[in-house]
Amino acid sequence: MMKSGLNLLQSLLALLAGGMALCGLVGAAISADADILLTVTMGLGALTLVRCVFRPISLWLDGLASVLIALALVLALPRGAAMPGHYWFAMVSAWGFAWLFVDQLSGEIRRGAVPRKTMGLLIPAVFGVALLVVWEIVTRGANVPPVLLPAPSAIGAQLANSAPILWADFVQTFVKSVIPGYIIGCLAGLVVAIAVDRSPFLKAGLLPIGNFMSALPIIGIAPIMVMWFGFDWQSKAAVVVAMTFFPMLVNTVAGLNAASSIERDLMRTYAANYWQTLLKLRLPAAGPFIFNALKINSTLALIGAIVAEFFGTPVVGMGFRISTGVGRLAIDLVWAEIAVAAVAGSAFYGVIALIERGVTFWHPSVRGGRA
Amino acid sequence: MSVTSITSSTTGTGVALPVVKAEHLGLTFSTNDGDVVALSDVNLTIEKGDFVSFIGPSGCGKTTFLRTIADLEQPTSGTLEINGQTPENARKDRAYGYVFQAPALYPWRTIEKNIALPLEIMGHSAQQQAERIKRTMDLVNLSGFEKKFPWQLSGGMQQRASIARALAFDADLLLMDEPFGALDEIVRDHLNSELLKLWDRTKKTICFVTHSIPEAVYLSTKIVVMSPRPGRVTDIIESNLPRERPLDIRETPEFLAIAARVRDGLRAGHSYEEVV
Ligand SMILES: Nc1ncnc2c1ncn2[C@@H]1O[C@H](COP(=O)(O)OP(=O)(O)OP(=O)(O)O)[C@@H](O)[C@H]1O
Numbered sequence: 033m034m035k036s037g038l039n040l041l042q043s044l045l046a047l048l049a050g051g052m053a054l055c056g057l058v059g060a061a062i063s064a065d066a067d068i069l070l071t072v073t074m075g076l077g078a079l080t081l082v083r084c085v086f087r088p089i090s091l092w093l094d095g096l097a098s099v100l101i102a103l104a105l106v107l108a109l110p111r112g113a114a115m116p117g118h119y120w121f122a123m124v125s126a127w128g129f130a131w132l133f134v135d136q137l138s139g140e141i142r143r144g145a146v147p148r149k150t151m152g153l154l155i156p157a158v159f160g161v162a163l164l165v166v167w168e169i170v171t172r173g174a175n176v177p178p179v180l181l182p183a184p185s186a187i188g189a190q191l192a193n194s195a196p197i198l199w200a201d202f203v204q205t206f207v208k209s210v211i212p213g214y215i216i217g218c219l220a221g222l223v224v225a226i227a228v229d230r231s232p233f234l235k236a237g238l239l240p241i242g243n244f245m246s247a248l249p250i251i252g253i254a255p256i257m258v259m260w261f262g263f264d265w266q267s268k269a270a271v272v273v274a275m276t277f278f279p280m281l282v283n284t285v286a287g288l289n290a291a292s293s294i295e296r297d298l299m300r301t302y303a304a305n306y307w308q309t310l311l312k313l314r315l316p317a318a319g320p321f322i323f324n325a326l327k328i329n330s331t332l333a334l335i336g337a338i339v340a341e342f343f344g345t346p347v348v349g350m351g352f353r354i355s356t357g358v359g360r361l362a363i364d365l366v367w368a369e370i371a372v373a374a375v376a377g378s379a380f381y382g383v384i385a386l387i388e389r390g391v392t393f394w395h396p397s398v399r400g401g402r403a
Numbered sequence: 404m405s406v407t408s409i410t411s412s413t414t415g416t417g418v419a420l421p422v423v424k425a426e427h428l429g430l431t432f433s434t435n436d437g438d439v440v441a442l443s444d445v446n447l448t449i450e451k452g453d454f455v456s457f458i459g460p461s462g463c464g465k466t467t468f469l470r471t472i473a474d475l476e477q478p479t480s481g482t483l484e485i486n487g488q489t490p491e492n493a494r495k496d497r498a499y500g501y502v503f504q505a506p507a508l509y510p511w512r513t514i515e516k517n518i519a520l521p522l523e524i525m526g527h528s529a530q531q532q533a534e535r536i537k538r539t540m541d542l543v544n545l546s547g548f549e550k551k552f553p554w555q556l557s558g559g560m561q562q563r564a565s566i567a568r569a570l571a572f573d574a575d576l577l578l579m580d581e582p583f584g585a586l587d588e589i590v591r592d593h594l595n596s597e598l599l600k601l602w603d604r605t606k607k608t609i610c611f612v613t614h615s616i617p618e619a620v621y622l623s624t625k626i627v628v629m630s631p632r633p634g635r636v637t638d639i640i641e642s643n644l645p646r647e648r649p650l651d652i653r654e655t656p657e658f659l660a661i662a663a664r665v666r667d668g669l670r671a672g673h674s675y676e677e678v679v
């Protein structure tokens with residue numbers, strides 16, 4: 033092991049990945065229907081075992097082995113039947129190479145040998161792709177019924193085929209319900225928070241209620257909102273407003289008290305009026321709290337709009353599609369819808385987080401320095 | 404000297420009022436574990452153009468006295484007048500600039516924007532702001548750091564920025580709470596003589612808290628020695644040093660005599676503490 037330049041975990045992974053490739057090779061030799069490409073790539077994987085006796089090999093070769101074996105395996109997957117037993121060796125081998133690659137890469141990044149910015153993105157990408165590949169191989173290789181769990185490729189095909197439907201659903205749910213509801217709910221929470229902060233009476237009266245409400249599963253009011261505002265997007269937007277309002281209220285009230293007493297004293301020495309103090313000190317100091325609420329709300333809003341559609345909607349919308357899709361056993365479509373929701377939700381959150389980095393750049397948690 | 408200070412007075416005609424007039428001033432903080440007497444029976448008059456240093460052991464009430472002048476604390480007994488007004492009205496008149504013991508710069512503003520803060524609040528034009536920022540930043544030797552954020556500067560640089568901020572809007576009274584505590588000897592000397600020049604040129608009144616006897620003697624026309632528990636003034640020393648003070652005045656016998664008297668006053672304060 034000394035020659036390979038790997039630590040204990042990496043050595044074990046290297047042995048596992050190379051060994052599995054070797055087993056796969058043996059399996060291919062004794063079985064009747066060996067796939068040429070897969071056999072060749074597994075041979076390559078087995079060759080990496082030379083590092084145990086000869087010299088270390090580059091981590092990029094491990095990455096390459098992982099990609100090649102996985103690719104060959106996916107291409108070799110039989111349609112409509114379980115795959116031959118020795119293919120499983122190939123899957124474990126590809127997975128081992130991927131892990132080995134990522135582990136070495138993160139070590140290199142920590143040593144500063146490769147740039148953090150670009151290579152840092154590679155690690156989550158490898159994780160994501162590996163997950164998809166294993167999912168594909170398990171569902172198809174073990175012939176899992178698509179009603180239980182469709183293969184990613186089937187979901188992808190559905191994504192492409194039903195693009196117009198998915199787009200219409202996205203517009204209905206995200207553009208018409210989530211965005212307006214989110215904006216109205218967050219703005220209202222912010223404004224009410226400022227009013228609450230100014231009046232001791234409201235602070236004593238409204239804030240406990242706000243805390244209580246933000247702990248409630250507001251989604252329970254969805255059927256009532258449908259009765260009040262009708263079946264179309266207005267009732268969904270209303271649910272989103274109700275869900276986003278209280279987290280914003282509670283966070284902003286806390287944030288408005290975040291300025292330190294010496295920072296307030298400074299404003300007092302300038303005889304600054306209420307609005308000057310609010311705009312130049314208290315709101316900026318509340319920034320991290322407000323963005324916290326914006327991030328929480330970005331996920332809450334999407335959940336709220338989708339679940340609210342379970343309770344009645346025109347024949348369009350992500351929640352509508354999911355609930356009817358399950359009923360009609362159109363599971364591919366449900367999963368495609370879930371994929372769209374996941375991407376939309378992550379993108380929404382990501383945009384808010386990016387804006388946060390730009391606006392509260394000064395906060396120790398963002399700039400990563402001392403207070 | 405008093406003649407020049409009257410002619411330079413900007414607040415109209417008549418007899419110049421004392422800038423600060425404290426009579427039997429007392430302040431007691433009531434905390435959860437009992438009352439803390441921070442000031443008791445303080446009698447002090449500060450005339451326009453005075454440079455007054457406050458010196459005394461930690462916790463003797465120097466900061467509290469400055470904060471009371473600034474209307475950041477309310478006295479619990481006695482009277483206090485600033486320019487003949489209540490401290491509150493004086494504050495609303497923007498009668499003073501305050502340099503806190505900590506820099507208290509806003510981390511989301513660059514250094515120049517921090518210095519612009521009082522100017523924005525007091526409604527100065529953009530052009531006036533730019534001109535004053537440049538002038539005060541030059542004064543505290545921070546030119547070139549305009550676009551930096553406070554957390555990118557050393558503690559001493561931050562403290563200088565906070566001094567620039569207090570100077571930017573030209574109040575007649577400056578309240579400075581250990582402004583040079585975090586600075587090295589050379590920068591401190593430089594800022595001391597700059598402060599003296601500024602004081603001589605602008606005829607400002609300055610209240611200055613320090614722990615350094617040489618600094619107090621070098622800068623002041625009046626040195627107030629305080630002693631702890633309950634915070635009271637034990638000695639007020641009028642300095643007869645000339646207004647014009649080169650740095651090497653600190654080796655003259657007059658200077659050393661005053662320094663010795665301050666030291667004696669401080670010692671007395673400390674032994675008083677042991678008796679209690
Ligand atoms: N807000 C407060 N509440 C209760 N006690 C206080 C408060 N502020 C100050 N004190 C007390 O008042 C006394 C005087 O404090 P002060 O800050 O004026 O001291 P100081 O002379 O400025 O000391 P230092 O040289 O360490 O800055 C101390 O005993 C302190 O504990």
Ligand SMILES: [Mg+2]
Binds near residue numbers: 465466467504580
């Ligand atoms: Mg103090």
